[in-house]
Amino acid sequence: MRFGFHISIAGGFSKVTERARKRGCETIQLFSRNPRGWAYTPLDKQEVNRFREEFSRAAIFPLFVHMPYLANMATNDRDLYAKSLDALQADLRRASSLGADYLIVHVGHRVRLSEDVAINRITGGINEAFQRIRNSVILLLENTAGQGTEVGHTFFQIRKIIRGVDEKERMGVCLDTAHAFAAGYDLSTLKGLEKTLEEFQEEIGLENLHLVHLNDTRSPLGSHVDRHWHIGEGNIGLEGFGNIINHPLMVHLPGIMETPRKDDVEDLRNMEVIRGLARNHGKPDKPAFL
Numbered sequence: 001m002r003f004g005f006h007i008s009i010a011g012g013f014s015k016v017t018e019r020a021r022k023r024g025c026e027t028i029q030l031f032s033r034n035p036r037g038w039a040y041t042p043l044d045k046q047e048v049n050r051f052r053e054e055f056s057r058a059a060i061f062p063l064f065v066h067m068p069y070l071a072n073m074a075t076n077d078r079d080l081y082a083k084s085l086d087a088l089q090a091d092l093r094r095a096s097s098l099g100a101d102y103l104i105v106h107v108g109h110r111v112r113l114s115e116d117v118a119i120n121r122i123t124g125g126i127n128e129a130f131q132r133i134r135n136s137v138i139l140l141l142e143n144t145a146g147q148g149t150e151v152g153h154t155f156f157q158i159r160k161i162i163r164g165v166d167e168k169e170r171m172g173v174c175l176d177t178a179h180a181f182a183a184g185y186d187l188s189t190l191k192g193l194e195k196t197l198e199e200f201q202e203e204i205g206l207e208n209l210h211l212v213h214l215n216d217t218r219s220p221l222g223s224h225v226d227r228h229w230h231i232g233e234g235n236i237g238l239e240g241f242g243n244i245i246n247h248p249l250m251v252h253l254p255g256i257m258e259t260p261r262k263d264d265v266e267d268l269r270n271m272e273v274i275r276g277l278a279r280n281h282g283k284p285d286k287p288a289f290l
Contacts, residue, residue, distance in 0.1 A: 001212070001245050001255040002026035003274055005267055006066070009033075012044075013051035013098070017058050023267045024275075027254040029064040029104070032094040036069055038083055040090065043097050052099045062254060064140075064174075064211060065095040067105040073125035074108030074118040074151050084108075085125045092133040102210060104140045104174050107152030107161065116160075118151050123164030130167050140174040140210055145182035145219070145226040153183040153224070155203035162204065172208050175200070176258075177244065178215035178229070181236055184222040188240040197249055206249055214241065214255040214274065230259050230266065231273045242277040 004025035007016050009032075020028045033040035055063065068091075071084040088105065095103045110118030126139065141161060146153030152161070162171050177187055185199075186192030200206060216234030219225040232238035244250055259270045 001251060001253060001278065002061075003214075003255050003257070003271060003278075004028045004060070005271075006030065006256060006258050013047050014054070016051060017054040017060070020060055021058060022264060024271050025060055027062055027064070027256065028060060029066055029256045029258075031068065032065050032091055032098060033068065035066070038068075038070060038087065043094060048097055055099065062102065063098065063100040064102045064104055064254075064256065065091060065098060065100045067091050067103060069106070071105065072108040073122045074110045074113065075121070076111065076113050076117075081121065081125070085129060088125065088129045089133050092129060092135060092137050092139070095137045096135040100137065102138050102140050102172070102174075104142050104211070106142055107144055107150070107158075109149045110151050111149050115151065115157065119157065119160050119164065122151070122161055126161075126165050126171075127167075130165070130170055138170055138172050138210065140172045142174040142213070143176055143179050143183065145179045146224040147182075147226055150224075153179070155200050159203045162208070172210040173204060174211040174213060175209055176213035176215060177236060177241075178213070178217035178219070178234075179226060181217050181221055182219045182223050182225055182227075186221055187244060188221075188236050190243045193240070193243050193247065197247070209253065212244070212250065212253050212255045214245070214257045215259060216241070228258055228260060231257065231270045232277075238273075238277065241274065242280075245274065245278055 004027035005023055006029045007019050009030055071087045073084045075081050141158050144150040144152045165171050181187050185196040215228040216231050216236045218227040218229045218234050257270050
């Protein structure tokens with residue numbers, strides 16, 4: 001795996017590459033704007049060009065852009081749906097401008113809607129955005145913990161969304177380990193990991209998995225509570241992450257950590273731990289279901 005972190009854009013994109021280098025990143029994820037608001041300013045072309053040049057020289061790839069948190073196309077609220085659709089279109093454009101191959105989106109909360117109606121709204125929004133924004137950015141659906149009325153906590157739900165999208169070649173999945181564990185997928189053991197991968201293959205197809213969010217969790221299995229924690233210090237544990245990052249069906253994927261941080265120390269420690277697991281862990285055999 002190529003390992004990296006979510007990197008802050010505070011102070012501008014010109015600071016991103018150096019922050020990534022300091023953490024030893026081989027791949028990164030970032031927001032293209034404030035993740036907790038709707039308003040944004042156009043990208044500065046000069047700053048973007050500088051970022052792309054520095055990023056290319058640093059040989060850090062791939063680049064992932066994450067959608068703002070407020071977007072929710074599973075909603076029945078017309079104003080929120082319109083804002084969310086606008087946000088998706090804007091970030092598809094911005095991701096392309098930054099040189100990103102992928103845009104990650106949280107599936108959303110259905111609130112009072114049925115699952116099927118919510119999924120139809122999501123797929124309708126994605127289809128509309130793809131019709132309006134013609135570029136090569138792949139949209140990655142991130143699995144959820146299933147907290148409250150979150151959609152996307154089962155692979156079956158994610159499959160239904162992808163099936164409803166016309167341009168399926170522009171779709172993929174980001175598997176968040178903390179969310180998956182909270183949703184009931186036991187990634188703490190090799191047996192649980194292989195059962196999870198088998199279900200993913202049956203429902204979605206492993207060829208559609210483009211990124212792993214490597215996050216341990218303080219939440220119990222199946223709790224549907226999203227609580228990220230440091231690698232190996234939560235309920236997935238060191239053995240679980242050793243299995244994940246060295247598995248023959250996962251080892252080719254990029255892995256982005258979204259672990260808690262107060263300063264650089266936590267990131268450097270998590271990077272040391274995950275690289276140690278990559279060096280020292282035995283690789284399991286290819287599972288029988290493939």
